[in-house]
Amino acid sequence: MEFRFNMHPLFRSRIVRINNSLLPTGFTAQSRRVALDATAQISEIINAVGSMSAQAQGLSVPVTTAQKLRNSDHHIYLMFESNDKTGLVVGILKVGRKSLYVFDPSGETVNVTAPCVLDFYVHESRQRGGLGRELFEHMLREENIQPDELAIDRPSEKLLGFLQKHYGLSKKIPQMNNFVVYEGFFASKSHNSSDIDGRRMHITASPNTNLFGPTFTTTEERRRSTSQTRTNVAPMPIIAQPPVGRYAAKRPTCSMAQIIHNSPTAVSTEPNSNFT
Template sequence: MQVNADLRPILGPQLVRLDPMRVKQLQDPLVYEAIDNLAKLSAHCLQLRTPLTTCEKLINSDSTLYLSWKYDEEEKVSRLLGFAKVGRKKLFLYDAQMQTYEGEILCLLDFYVHFSTQRQGVGKQILDYMFAQEHTEPFQLALDNPSVTLLGFMSQKYGLNRPVWQNTNFVVFDELFQSLSAENGIEKQPPDGWRRPMTPRRLGTGMTDTRWLQHAVSGHQSKGNAMAAPVDADMTPQGALSNRAHQAKARKAHILSSKPLW
């Protein structure tokens, strides 16, 4: 996303953290427009009608935008390369054994690298910077309705290949639960803001069958939602145009066609 101006005095370093206050302080229509346009590409890529991110929404939210950009000395233009929007949300989670957890967790809400710059390490740079700034480990991140590309990315770049889909369409990784599990019979202290309810919420007859979760985790090739398989569904030239709406629809159809739990 090109801007015919030198944004160095406005944005500073090439990886920049823009919290709502900082976005408001930018007061620069050119930057606002460029960020909004990049976010529109992200939405287009995911086949969403409305962008998940706009500067106006950012100013009125608790979310933080991590932006990668660079100034081209020769052409005297600035280019926005990509962004990650994160925010802390209170989530109610199940692990693969249907054990329940509740807590505030950092969520990746929107993540996009300009199509001309993908697969050149920009996405990893943005997330590494974000993890350092947020003092968070990759396994502690929840993904909001991730694309197949993002799951492949997390698997390849951070070795996280056991996604646990939640019925809210958030995905967390099994390592998150492992980090909370008992060691040598002694319960680890949960991180701040976390608690494990003493009695798991009872669903229906109270049976905690893991069938649905196992299917969702390992994916079902014939239904085209092989979530743990590193991006085999995304190898076409249009691969980057991952379709979250389609994935959600496919997951829903799969869930509806499965034998109910109760």
């Protein structure tokens, strides 16, 4: 993909990593003006390639924009091809860590913070030439992770086929969200292990769940709950205490209640004719 400006000064290597500064890692500017121009050019590249990625995936809104990247801790890998003109951008790969609620192999819902593939696109004119794998391998080395440690956000059939062909990933763990994870996901050391082992979603039919949503229980809390359930303790007998003092006195008959319920009362309804 070509642009109106010369991209060679921005791409000192074939693949560059860009964070929320919107500048390639290791980029040095001689002046503030040069840095601002570079930021504007990188923003234009990200927006254009992100839009093409959305069109290729059939999405109405791009997943990757310069504004979204600036407001996050994610980062982007851009692949560049040098030529005798302005150069070409041929691929983009967006990754970042996200907090997810996923089903583990036993079917329990757990909260993990894991590395995710959020967007992946190689220009149609450069597909099936090994560039996608080159870009993906570069990301794996930079992030120091394995393919099965990644959660894939809304993968296309083409991306699923790519992962199966090059990395043998085929056994997915079904999820209720848009992410796809594979069997090796929960064995990964790149996730926050305290989140995986310590916090699990606890869903019950309690009114509190309906009002406040599901709660999270720790391993220790679940162990205590299980031990209490298994322990059979006889319930304490309830002893009724007789009322004492003024609470034990007999209450007078309520005439108004008897009138309302059409019951006979002890009060005479005839007028008193004994006048002096």
